[in-house]
Amino acid sequence: MNPGAQTPDGPAAQPLRSDAERNRGRIIAAARTVFARDGLHASMASVAREASVGIATMFRRFPTKEELVDAVFADRMGAYADAVTVALDDPDPWTGFVGYIEAACAMQAADSGFADVLTTTFPTAKVLERRRNEAYAAMVELIGRAKAAGRLREDFDTSDLVLLHMATAGVVSATGDAAPDAWRRVAALFVQAFEAPARAPLPASPGHDALYRAMLRAEQPPPVPRESGEGG
Known part of the structure; x- marks a missing residue:
């Protein structure tokens, strides 16, 4: 199937660029560390700091905290x-x-x-x-x-x-x-x-x-x- 092709559930998600995928992985790894240490009340900003990414990058990858929790x-x-x-x-x-x-x-x-x-x-x-x-x-x-x-x-x-x-x-x-x-x-x-x-x-x-x-x-x-x- 071609990337981005239509699926029965709607358009397929576009594959992330390699740098975007690396950022996503860093954010998930950082969130595991922060949530394990501080619980779910830890802020998205604290996860971004742990991942060494900007808060804008954080919200591009995970617009809501629930999406990040789901991934982690x-x-x-x-x-x-x-x-x-x-x-x-x-x-x-x-x-x-x-x-x-x-x-x-x-x-x-x-x-x-x-x-x-x-x-x-x-x-x-x-x-x-x-x-x-x-x-x-x-x-x-x-x-x-x-x-x-x-x-x-x-x-x-x-x-x-x-x-x-x-x-x-x-x-x-x-x-x-x-x-x-x-x-x-x-x-x-x-x-x-x-x-x-x-x-x-x-x-x-x-x-x-x-x-x-x-x-x-x-x-x-x-x-x-x-x-x-x-x-x-």
Whole structure:
């Protein structure tokens, strides 16, 4: 097919010039470093500085932060989805479920950016969200198997996994290098709480719609405090 030829989905993307491709690669590599260190609230300007490119070059390659996040983390979301597949392949549903939790939390602990990705949704990051949805569908199946085996408490809900990831992201952010393995205790506490038989009923789930709104809000940077006496 000729470069730029029409495809069933519309015009094909023009191939990048070699210098533009190098800049794109440098930006992605820099974003991996910055997001892993500082999380997703890191600015596009800080990524541009890490990549040693101008901010105009940054926005030519990635007009929005979501496009950059998609490029940086699509493969990691793929690895996350693969972890669910590995869990489904385990002949013991509970062992597979626990192994998935440990693997997913370890991925969060290893990369602050990915810790944020698992608790944030990016509607326009198509590849990232497609892999997230694949992982979710597989996880629903795994949860059903673990419940059928009598090992996962019956009132467990998929939203509990979102809460687990939110808790892990908070612990990873709060402990940093001072206590890098603290997340392991948190994950173990959650696993023990998830296991059947349940010792007591759980409070009502916050609900998928509420958590989705929370994940959308998590995409926004924290507000900058206003100076005392600052005008509107």
